[in-house]
Amino acid sequence: MSITTASTPGSAALPSALAELIEDFGALAPAQRLEMLVEMGAEVPDLPEPYASDLTLMEQVTECQSPVYVAAEVAAQAPHPTVIHISAPAEAPTTRGFAGVLSEGLAGLTADEVLAVPTDLPSRLGLDALISPLRLGGMASLQGRIQRQVHDQLARLRPGATGA
Numbered sequence: 001m002s003i004t005t006a007s008t009p010g011s012a013a014l015p016s017a018l019a020e021l022i023e024d025f026g027a028l029a030p031a032q033r034l035e036m037l038v039e040m041g042a043e044v045p046d047l048p049e050p051y052a053s054d055l056t057l058m059e060q061v062t063e064c065q066s067p068v069y070v071a072a073e074v075a076a077q078a079p080h081p082t083v084i085h086i087s088a089p090a091e092a093p094t095t096r097g098f099a100g101v102l103s104e105g106l107a108g109l110t111a112d113e114v115l116a117v118p119t120d121l122p123s124r125l126g127l128d129a130l131i132s133p134l135r136l137g138g139m140a141s142l143q144g145r146i147q148r149q150v151h152d153q154l155a156r157l158r159p160g161a162t163g164a
Contacts (some may be wrong), residue, residue, distance in 0.1 A: 001146055015113055018105035018121070027126045032128040033128050038093045040100030044086055051085050054074055058087065063144050064138035068099070071116075072149035073149035076157055098139045101125065104147065111154045115147055 015021070025033050051071055058069035069087040074080050084106050088096040101121075106114055122128060122139045131139070136144055 015105065015109055017107065018117065021101055021105055022124050024129055030130055033126050037097035041093055041096035043104050044088060044096060045101035045103060046086055047085055055087060059145055061138065061142045063141035067133065068095060068142060070142060070145050072146050072155065074111045074150055074153040076119055080154060080157065082111050082114050082150055088141055094135055095138055098142065102143060111150050116152045119143065
């Protein structure tokens with residue numbers, strides 16, 4: 001996965017898929033941005049087994065008002081590609097939309113690339129003025145859970161390495 005630098009001054013390098021999403025969201029008027037977020041909910045892949053039949057194998061993001069679950073898988077072999085699984089109900093369209101952003105934006109990344117994604121992603125997408133602070137907190141927690149799971153698994157795979 002290639003890394004690109006977002007166009008705003010002082011911004012951290014972003015994976016190209018996330019940089020493109022941020023650019024796409026930024027080009028839209030606020031109402032269209034919200035519509036695009038809801039449309040991104042359709043991009044959340046169906047859960048594979050065993051997660052599809054047993055959500056207890058995933059971690060619940062309790063900060064979300066809706067039942068949202070996440071499981072990150074980090075491959076043992078370097079460069080440690082990751083797979084992210086998210087369950088977010090259709091009844092929570094903005095949260096599911098952010099899950100879609102993460103599903104698309106983190107797809108194919110290595111563990112180190114996932115850990116390097118800035119924590120202000122909802123703000124970079126221009127959502128902070130459109131979404132309630134409570135929902136923004138849930139979005140940040142969803143991203144944080146993914147990054148913590150990746151960090152923890154990577155630490156087990158690289159004993160003695162300092163984590164991000």
